[in-house]
Amino acid sequence: MTATLLRTGLRFLISNKHFKRRTISALYCGISEEQNILLNYNQFCKIAPLTYNTRSVHQMDISVNEQEIDNDCDTKQERGQTFFWRRKMRTLHNHLDVDKDGVISYDDFMLFEKRFSNLGHLTPGAKTEFKKILDKMWEEQWGEISPYNLICIEKYLEKMRYVLNDSALRKKCHHFLPFLFKAVDKDQSGEISQQEFQLFFQCLGLTHDDAIISFSHIDTNDDGKISFDEFITLGREFFLTEDPTKPSKYFWGPLVN
Numbered sequence: 357m358t359a360t361l362l363r364t365g366l367r368f369l370i371s372n373k374h375f376k377r378r379t380i381s382a383l384y385c386g387i388s389e390e391q392n393i394l395l396n397y398n399q400f401c402k403i404a405p406l407t408y409n410t411r412s413v414h415q416m417d418i419s420v421n422e423q424e425i426d427n428d429c430d431t432k433q434e435r436g437q438t439f440f441w442r443r444k445m446r447t448l449h450n451h452l453d454v455d456k457d458g459v460i461s462y463d464d465f466m467l468f469e470k471r472f473s474n475l476g477h478l479t480p481g482a483k484t485e486f487k488k489i490l491d492k493m494w495e496e497q498w499g500e501i502s503p504y505n506l507i508c509i510e511k512y513l514e515k516m517r518y519v520l521n522d523s524a525l526r527k528k529c530h531h532f533l534p535f536l537f538k539a540v541d542k543d544q545s546g547e548i549s550q551q552e553f554q555l556f557f558q559c560l561g562l563t564h565d566d567a568i569i570s571f572s573h574i575d576t577n578d579d580g581k582i583s584f585d586e587f588i589t590l591g592r593e594f595f596l597t598e599d600p601t602k603p604s605k606y607f608w609g610p611l612v613n
């Protein structure tokens with residue numbers, strides 16, 4: 357009952373263009389910071405179709421595109437075969453292979469988590485939750501957590517193609533993105549400035565110039581900030597779409613060759 361009332365209240369706020377994360381947080385006062393990060397993400401996923409009604413055509417396109425992806429998967433059409441998509445996944449593999457030895461190990465995953473946590477903007481609870489999400493992702497996508505479970509590029513491409521074609525895994529594989537957002541949102545404003553975005557790319561070992569270029573593409577409404585919605589939408593779309601005209605291709609910096 358309480359949950360229904362809260363959801364109704366959220367939808368009212370959104371439909372009246374009063375959608376602000378702090379307002380939502382206030383509705384849920386009493387919950388922990390890490391729960392709030394997940395809540396923001398979960399609410400975003402649930403209410404996205406509503407918010408798209410009042411947004412730009414560009415964002416409506418993204419909504420339609422996701423629907424198309426689900427429809428295509430229903431028809432059993434194999435996805436993840438294009439050179440463009442494979443190139444994007446090779447780029448991601450490179451970022452997740454933090455120690456650059458050519459394979460993703462569980463240690464790489466933990467180094468990845470540390471780089472973002474060490475920025476100092478996640479609460480202890482959020483750090484714990486972030487690690488839990490990464491552990492779950494590892495187990496669901498790649499199996500056992502073990503120093504002998506090493507993910508080379510070919511294995512990564514094969515596994516990620518499987519995830520892309522599995523609707524349940526596909527819907528969960530971006531649950532770590534809200535923690536990256538929160539980790540670089542230095543002033544906790546709920547938006548990422550260009551300067552804060554540089555922290556994101558700094559964690560990935562990319563340059564300030566890379567950050568400036570990507571920021572300009574990911575800031576889809578050109579307001580000089582990256583909202584939570586923009587961050588999650590484009591971060592998800594980077595993985596989902598095989599359309600090379602989408603700006604989400606800039607999300608993780610320059611694509612590897």
Ligand SMILES: [Ca+2]
Nearest residue numbers: 453457459464
């Ligand atoms: Ca490695």
Ligand SMILES: [Ca+2]
Nearest residue numbers: 575579581582
């Ligand atoms: Ca923006």
